[in-house]
Amino acid sequence: xxxxxxxxxxxxxxxxxxxxxxxxxxxxxxxxxxxxxxxxxxxxxxxxxxxxxxxxxxxxxxxxxxxxxxxxxxxxxxxxxxxxxxxxxxxxxxxxxxxxxxxxxxxxxxxxxxxxxxxxxxxxxxxxxxxxxxxxxxxxxxxxxxxxxxxxxxxxxxxxxxxxxxxxxxx
Amino acid sequence: xxxxxxxxxxxxxxxxxxxxxxxxxxxxxxxxxxxxxxxxxxxxxxxxxxxxxxxxxxxxxxxxxxxxxxxxxxxxxxxxxxxxxxxxxxxxxxxxxxxxxxxxxxxxxxxxxxxxxxxxxxxxxxxxxxxxxxxxxxxxxxxxxxxxxxxxxxxxxxxxxxxxxxxxxxxxxxxxxxxxxxxxxxxxxxxxxxxxxxxxxxxxxxxxxxxxxxxxxxxxxxxxxxxxxxxxxxx
Numbered sequence: 001x002x003x004x005x006x007x008x009x010x011x012x013x014x015x016x017x018x019x020x021x022x023x024x025x026x027x028x029x030x031x032x033x034x035x036x037x038x039x040x041x042x043x044x045x046x047x048x049x050x051x052x053x054x055x056x057x058x059x060x061x062x063x064x065x066x067x068x069x070x071x072x073x074x075x076x077x078x079x080x081x082x083x084x085x086x087x088x089x090x091x092x093x094x095x096x097x098x099x100x101x102x103x104x105x106x107x108x109x110x111x112x113x114x115x116x117x118x119x120x121x122x123x124x125x126x127x128x129x130x131x132x133x134x135x136x137x138x139x140x141x142x143x144x145x146x147x148x149x150x151x152x153x154x155x156x157x158x159x160x161x162x163x164x165x166x167x168x169x170x171x
Numbered sequence: 172x173x174x175x176x177x178x179x180x181x182x183x184x185x186x187x188x189x190x191x192x193x194x195x196x197x198x199x200x201x202x203x204x205x206x207x208x209x210x211x212x213x214x215x216x217x218x219x220x221x222x223x224x225x226x227x228x229x230x231x232x233x234x235x236x237x238x239x240x241x242x243x244x245x246x247x248x249x250x251x252x253x254x255x256x257x258x259x260x261x262x263x264x265x266x267x268x269x270x271x272x273x274x275x276x277x278x279x280x281x282x283x284x285x286x287x288x289x290x291x292x293x294x295x296x297x298x299x300x301x302x303x304x305x306x307x308x309x310x311x312x313x314x315x316x317x318x319x320x321x322x323x324x325x326x327x328x329x330x331x332x333x334x335x336x337x338x339x340x341x342x343x344x345x346x347x348x349x350x351x352x353x354x355x356x357x358x359x360x361x362x363x364x365x366x367x368x369x370x371x372x373x374x375x376x377x378x379x380x381x382x383x384x385x386x387x388x389x390x391x392x393x394x395x396x397x398x399x400x401x402x403x404x405x406x
Contacts, residue, residue, distance in 0.1 A: 015178070017186035019289050022194055022280075026293070029198045030252050037205035038248055041223055044212045051214065 137165060177274045193280035197260035205255065230254050230394060237398035242305075242405060246398070249297070253290065254394045257281060257342065261386030264350055265379050279386075281346040284339070287393075291339030294397035295331075302404035315404055338396055345389045349382040 141161060177188040208223040216224055230251040234243040243250075264279025280286045303311045316327045356378055360371020 015185045015187050015190070015285060017181065017184035018190045018283070018285050020184060021186060021191050022286055022289050023293070025194050025198055026252070026256070026290075029202060029256065030248070032202050033205055033252055033255075034248065036202070037209040037223065038227070038251060040212055041209050041220070041227060044214070044216075044220075045224060045227070048214055 133165075133168065136168065137161070140164060177276075187283070189274065189276050189278060190280060190283045190286060192276050193260065193263065193278055193283075194286065196277060197256060197263050197280055200263070201252075201255045201259050226255070227251055233391075233394050234398055237395070237402040238405065239402075243398065243401070246297075246301075246401065250394050250398065253294070253397065254390050257290070257393055258387060258390035260286075261346055261390055262383060264346065265353070265382050265386065279346045279350060281342055281389075282350050284343045284347070287342040287346075288336075288339035290342070290393070291335055294338065294393075295335045295400060298397070298401035298404050301401060305405055311404070314406070334396075334400055338393065338400070342389050342393050345385050349378075349385055353378055353382065 144157065144161065179186050179188065205223060208219040212220055231247050233254075234247045234250050235241070237243070238246065260280040262279075263277070264282055267277055268275055269277035299311075299315070302315060306314060315331065316324050318327075353375065356371055356375045360368050360375065
């Protein structure tokens, strides 16, 4: 039995047809499977692997860009804060400066005003003094005339008035 | 098992009906099942697509384990078809035996010694071909027949021959023996009557379970050894 199985139909020659049939059938099976099963599935698996890799890459990129954006924001924020601080500082300085200027201007104005007032007063006083001097002279003459019309002659009178006026001037 | 065969002759070549039919049926099953599994593929695999991808990844794993640096990429499809066909044809003989007029028309094609030997010839031939293609003929001869020492040439030649023979005969022996034992158990079950029928059936169930396991293991071993033989010739 074993002999018959081993060399199936050995008496009539080896079943070469079986070999040929197997080889051809195997080749056809490979062709068909490649077209209908292996090809599409492997393509799908590769697509999936590619998609996963792409997704990972794009996720990585998105994360990086998000990080860059956050960093940029942070930078902007810091810059803005610094800018704000600088602006406030500048404004304070400017305000201080202006305030000081205003104060000094006001002081100067006041000084000038005061000086002007002082000169005006001095002038007025001088003017007033001069007019008073004249008035006093006229008045004293009139009064003196009225008081001492008959007791003093013109010369004595004149000497007396001059002496008085000189004394007034010395004062 | 049956000793009788039915054959036909075309252009001087002898064809055995059982082998031809068994091969055709096994291949048809492989083709139909995988084509059905590969229908309506989606990016997110479900159900049958998952199963098909698992099988593909399993055979790809066998290839990658033995051929480093993706040198075996173009062998992956061969490994897949080889594994699928051997697996299905191993199981086929356990599931159905079609007997007509004393001739078993449908059984495991691998229980016919010529089928595994031809498959082994294809595998071993492919490994030699790939080695020549990759290393060039001179380096191939040196690598395969004169290494590690030139005086090992006879042993290396015997080694190449025995690796071919054992690759084929291992598969044949396992499946053939499985069917023989199943037949013997069946004979035992029928021998006396109801008394032997019950333990016989029980034994048959156990043996079929074991044979399914053996069939799967042998398909795996055949592909693994094909890749091992290819891998050692490519180094």
